[in-house]
Amino acid sequence: MKLNKSNANCRVRRYLLIFTALSLLLLPLSLIYLVWNEQLQKIKGYEINNETGLPLIPDYAVQTLSQDEMQEMSVRMEERLDRLKDKCSEYGLDVLGHDSWHTPNTWEFLVNKKYHIIWCNVFKAASSSWMFNFNVLAGYTPNYLHKTKKILLNLARERYPRVTLQELREAQNDSITFIIARNPFERLLSAYRDKIVFALPYSFHDKLGRSIVRTYRKKPKLVARSGNTKYPSFPEFVHWLLDQVKRGNYIDMHFVSATSFCTPCLIRFDMILKFESLAEDQLYLIEKTGLKRVIAPVWRNMGKGGRKTQELQQQFYSQLTRKEMMALYEYYQFDFDLFGYDIKEYLKYARADALEDAAASVA
Numbered sequence: 558m559k560l561n562k563s564n565a566n567c568r569v570r571r572y573l574l575i576f577t578a579l580s581l582l583l584l585p586l587s588l589i590y591l592v593w594n595e596q597l598q599k600i601k602g603y604e605i606n607n608e609t610g611l612p613l614i615p616d617y618a619v620q621t622l623s624q625d626e627m628q629e630m631s632v633r634m635e636e637r638l639d640r641l642k643d644k645c646s647e648y649g650l651d652v653l654g655h656d657s658w659h660t661p662n663t664w665e666f667l668v669n670k671k672y673h674i675i676w677c678n679v680f681k682a683a684s685s686s687w688m689f690n691f692n693v694l695a696g697y698t699p700n701y702l703h704k705t706k707k708i709l710l711n712l713a714r715e716r717y718p719r720v721t722l723q724e725l726r727e728a729q730n731d732s733i734t735f736i737i738a739r740n741p742f743e744r745l746l747s748a749y750r751d752k753i754v755f756a757l758p759y760s761f762h763d764k765l766g767r768s769i770v771r772t773y774r775k776k777p778k779l780v781a782r783s784g785n786t787k788y789p790s791f792p793e794f795v796h797w798l799l800d801q802v803k804r805g806n807y808i809d810m811h812f813v814s815a816t817s818f819c820t821p822c823l824i825r826f827d828m829i830l831k832f833e834s835l836a837e838d839q840l841y842l843i844e845k846t847g848l849k850r851v852i853a854p855v856w857r858n859m860g861k862g863g864r865k866t867q868e869l870q871q872q873f874y875s876q877l878t879r880k881e882m883m884a885l886y887e888y889y890q891f892d893f894d895l896f897g898y899d900i901k902e903y904l905k906y907a908r909a910d911a912l913e914d915a916a917a918s919v920a
Contacts, residue, residue: 613850630841637829644895645822661823663725667717669694673732677819680811681748682739690852738896739832741889748811769797791873802888816891879907
């Protein structure tokens with residue numbers, strides 16, 4: 558019995574010695590790695606923020622606006638906010654109600670209390686760029702974000718839990734809240750191409766596209782414009798979307814109206830950035846939030862297919878009749894009016910309604 562206890566004690570001492578030896582070996586290696594990593598960042602021109610551990614952008618690489626440009630941007634932001642306030646009042650969108658247009662929606666807000674910045678993520682409106690930025694602010698290194706195969710939105714939600722309306726409003730007391738607006742029709746086409754045309758095989762949107770094809774491809778009004786693709790044509794997609802709106806069904810977050818998604822008439826915003834002037838707008842935001850050495854105004858996911866925006870708009874929207882386009886406009890009207898966009902240029906592309914009727918009668 559004593560022999561067994563003695564053997565057990567020997568084994569315990571042996572394990573402790575091994576553990577101690579490993580600790581003494583690994584500790585210097587860990588210190589060497591940390592020093593080496595910091596020196597590497599400095600070699601690349603970065604410093605380490607002692608508070609967050611994140612690499613800081615070197616002074617020579619920081620992009621800024623001049624004092625005069627900052628003043629011009631301040632006026633621009635005030636004009637956008639004034640328009641928003643006036644249009645919200647004109648349409649009665651600043652009054653609480655029971656539908657999605659009149660109920661505050663905090664679902665897609667990301668609240669960073671450390672840096673006092675809040676963003677409502679409108680998908681397909683520079684969302685990839687600013688999801689990257691918010692992940693950096695959450696503590697992920699740019700190097701990790703470039704290499705990881707994880708979805709950036711999922712990474713962000715690990716650090717940014719969804720908030721209640723009360724929590725959001727409390728956070729807004731000492732934060733800047735912003736939204737990025739984009740021409741609704743341009744945003745919709747970008748979403749259609751990204752999520753439907755270039756859908757990943759067997760993904761949710763790939764299955765959705767196939768379902769749309771099965772339902773709409775043989776409809777008389779769409780036969781002549783359907784094509785032979787496995788994904789729905791743009792007119793088929795638009796008819797599907799309008800049917801979802803008409804039936805009051807859930808609208809995918811990539812296609813939903815930004816006004817319904819972020820409810821800017823019911824939740825206070827301090828800045829409205831625009832996709833079309835994002836280069837200047839985000840520099841202004843970064844300057845005002847004091848983050849110019851932490852995040853850089855870089856655009857990511859600039860679109861697929863390498864086609865110019867105006868060329869794409871004409872190619873796809875010329876497939877719609879004026880009646881279809883106006884029906885689409887009816888759903889996105891608040892996005893157009895609240896953020897200062899116009900449908901006129903698109904109406905020039907529209908097909909005559911008579912062409913659709915003639916095609917349907919032949920079919």
